Amino acid sequence: MIIFYSSSYCKIIRSVFLFSTVTLLGYLLPGCSGKSGDDGQEEETRKKETKALTLIRNDDCLNCHNIEDKSVGPSYMRVAQRYEADFSTVNRLADKIIEGGGGLWGGGQMTEHRFLKKENARKIVRWILSLDDSVANKNPMTTTPGVRLAEAFQAGQPAGKNGLILKAYAMEDLEVSGADALPEIPAHAIPVDSGIIKFIHFTGLEAFEPLQENAMLQATGFITIQKKGKYFVKLVKGGKGRVILNGAIAVNENDWDQENDMDLSPGTYPITIEFLAGPGAKVLSLQWIPPDEEYFRVIPQEVLTISP
Numbered sequence: 001m002i003i004f005y006s007s008s009y010c011k012i013i014r015s016v017f018l019f020s021t022v023t024l025l026g027y028l029l030p031g032c033s034g035k036s037g038d039d040g041q042e043e044e045t046r047k048k049e050t051k052a053l054t055l056i057r058n059d060d061c062l063n064c065h066n067i068e069d070k071s072v073g074p075s076y077m078r079v080a081q082r083y084e085a086d087f088s089t090v091n092r093l094a095d096k097i098i099e100g101g102g103g104l105w106g107g108g109q110m111t112e113h114r115f116l117k118k119e120n121a122r123k124i125v126r127w128i129l130s131l132d133d134s135v136a137n138k139n140p141m142t143t144t145p146g147v148r149l150a151e152a153f154q155a156g157q158p159a160g161k162n163g164l165i166l167k168a169y170a171m172e173d174l175e176v177s178g179a180d181a182l183p184e185i186p187a188h189a190i191p192v193d194s195g196i197i198k199f200i201h202f203t204g205l206e207a208f209e210p211l212q213e214n215a216m217l218q219a220t221g222f223i224t225i226q227k228k229g230k231y232f233v234k235l236v237k238g239g240k241g242r243v244i245l246n247g248a249i250a251v252n253e254n255d256w257d258q259e260n261d262m263d264l265s266p267g268t269y270p271i272t273i274e275f276l277a278g279p280g281a282k283v284l285s286l287q288w289i290p291p292d293e294e295y296f297r298v299i300p301q302e303v304l305t306i307s308p
């Protein structure tokens, strides 16, 4: 009776029961979770979901949230659509649930949940984020054509002023400030290679060719903000890298820290992206969610310029 596990069946179950507690039933039925796992893992997944839902139900979450409809707070579906289920997002949302707060979804305030353990908050968040698996399809990592180092270094004069200046520095020319810190580029250092890059979206080993040894990549230029509001800035990076926007650290060099949200007003701001790349470098992608949008996308060429 495979039909019972089809997603339209789940949708009907979800929409017939409009009240959130009952709607939850729809998600507890086998096959109705947001993400379909391997057969072998299904039992395990279901246990985790039941645990997350029990936590949600035993707390006051449903006083202010529904699965699919907006209430005092955003629907969990919208939350899932907005964020990717990566480490820093799960962490940030878990902290937000515990500490409470507002400012991101239009006015309301979430109360604090000091008695909720962090690990349980993380379980809840992972479940919420699993509600939308269409995110995977919109993932800019797979849908946006990448750029290549070789391309940047070969490019002659840029056609316009769009893009960023890209420089590569040899390790021996850098100042190493600590074992774990990103090296600094001294003012007198001369790059071993330079060029213009359209935007920052390197995916896969080939994107970093012809890099033979470790090098520091630095992209500098300006970013133009047209709309005032909250911007989620993210640097998808395999390794150490940072983003400095208008003099402030937007993403820091810790391996695990990838994103930050910033309040920006219209204007043109200096931006610097630095990344420690080696022959094994696999990914570096500068993305954002501008106000009123829901998904991360690669920060496009149109808003990046080599001069203000």
Ligand code: HEC
Residues within 6 Å of the ligand: 056, 059, 060, 061, 062, 063, 064, 065, 072, 073, 074, 079, 093, 096, 097, 101, 102, 103, 104, 105, 106, 107, 108, 109, 110, 111, 113, 116, 124, 125, 128
């Ligand atoms: C008093 C009402 C209220 C309660 C109770 C409540 N929330 Fe919220 N929640 C909100 C509001 C309002 C927002 C939007 C906050 C904002 O705009 O940043 C929100 C936002 C969220 C977000 C998204 C946060 C972000 O930064 O995008 C998550 C996830 C969430 N709530 C989960 C929960 C969970 C889980 C519980 C129960 C443990 C819970 N909420 C209880 C009102 C509430």
